[in-house]
Amino acid sequence: MIKINYFIGTAGSGKSTLTGSLKDYILNRNPEVSVITINLDPGVKYMPYVPDIDIRDFIVLEEVMQKYEIGPNGAMILSSDLMVNYIDEIRYEIDQYNPDWVLVDTAGQLELFSFRETGPLIASSLGFGNIQKSVSFLFDSNFVLRPNGFISTLLLAASVQFRFRNIPQINILTKTDLIDEDQIDMILNWSQDFMALEDSTNERESGLIRELSMLISDVFIQMGSTAELIPCSTKEEHSMDLLFGYLQRIFDSDQSKFY
Numbered sequence: 001m002i003k004i005n006y007f008i009g010t011a012g013s014g015k016s017t018l019t020g021s022l023k024d025y026i027l028n029r030n031p032e033v034s035v036i037t038i039n040l041d042p043g044v045k046y047m048p049y050v051p052d053i054d055i056r057d058f059i060v061l062e063e064v065m066q067k068y069e070i071g072p073n074g075a076m077i078l079s080s081d082l083m084v085n086y087i088d089e090i091r092y093e094i095d096q097y098n099p100d101w102v103l104v105d106t107a108g109q110l111e112l113f114s115f116r117e118t119g120p121l122i123a124s125s126l127g128f129g130n131i132q133k134s135v136s137f138l139f140d141s142n143f144v145l146r147p148n149g150f151i152s153t154l155l156l157a158a159s160v161q162f163r164f165r166n167i168p169q170i171n172i173l174t175k176t177d178l179i180d181e182d183q184i185d186m187i188l189n190w191s192q193d194f195m196a197l198e199d200s201t202n203e204r205e206s207g208l209i210r211e212l213s214m215l216i217s218d219v220f221i222q223m224g225s226t227a228e229l230i231p232c233s234t235k236e237e238h239s240m241d242l243l244f245g246y247l248q249r250i251f252d253s254d255q256s257k258f259y
């Protein structure tokens with residue numbers, strides 16, 4: 001069985017760092033396990049790790065700009081759409097490695113991968129046979145310190161879940177080393193108890209934002225709890241333990257096998 005995890009999140013939420021760090025972590029812990037990383041961001045210039053499979057071997061942003069005579073934004077959208085043409089090549093390369101784990105780093109701009117056809121199509125096309133998959137959605141710690149930032153990120157996480165339909169999703173609170181314990185507890189509490197989120201919203205937001213936030217958190221209360229939020233810092237070994245444990249459990253439970 002090959003386990004594929006897609007890291008999805010807003011630009012700067014920590015996808016690339018976590019992809020590289022998690023690979024190192026798994027290899028350090030268990031050298032006989034084989035792990036590969038895939039970069040699916042055709043526009044990325046600098047990466048904190050060297051990907052084993054790289055979409056930039058097939059699509060070069062500057063060439064797309066020149067060939068179609070478009071600017072960088074249009075070229076990012078087109079490059080992202082063009083990725084579906086290389087699904088067979090990516091699948092072939094994955095099979096060459098025959099890995100236990102595949103960590104997929106997605107485009108800096110969340111909407112390119114998740115809200116166009118590309119991401120869901122790649123995820124379902126790569127998902128046949130002996131492959132299990134999961135989505136990890138990243139909540140940037142600095143972003144979700146206020147109730148309204150938390151709620152907007154929660155909405156994004158829910159949209160990603162809708163887009164990737166039945167793929168099991170975990171939500172990760174990234175860069176927890178940058179905020180203090182109390183703040184981490186507060187955010188985790190919001191994710192487990194939407195009443196607490198509503199209380200904080202009442203206290204800390206005002207005007208239209210407060211009204212809207214209250215309405216939205218009401219919807220979440222009525223929907224029941226979404227996926228659990230897992231705190232993670234790539235700088236702390238114990239939090240990588242926690243995250244890897246969750247990922248393993250997702251794949252060990254039956255839920256990711258049938259999609």
Ligand SMILES: Nc1nc2c(ncn2[C@@H]2O[C@H](COP(=O)(O)OP(=O)(O)O)[C@@H](O)[C@H]2O)c(=O)[nH]1
Nearest residue numbers: 011012013014015016017018108175233234235
């Ligand atoms: N302190 C800290 N910084 C992090 C962590 N993860 C990522 N970063 C930083 O956050 C920034 C964005 O990370 P990156 O992985 O490029 O985000 P991406 O756009 O989602 O791929 C970079 O400056 C990283 O060094 C973390 O766990 N702790």
Ligand SMILES: [Mg+2]
Nearest residue numbers: 015016041108
């Ligand atoms: Mg990145």
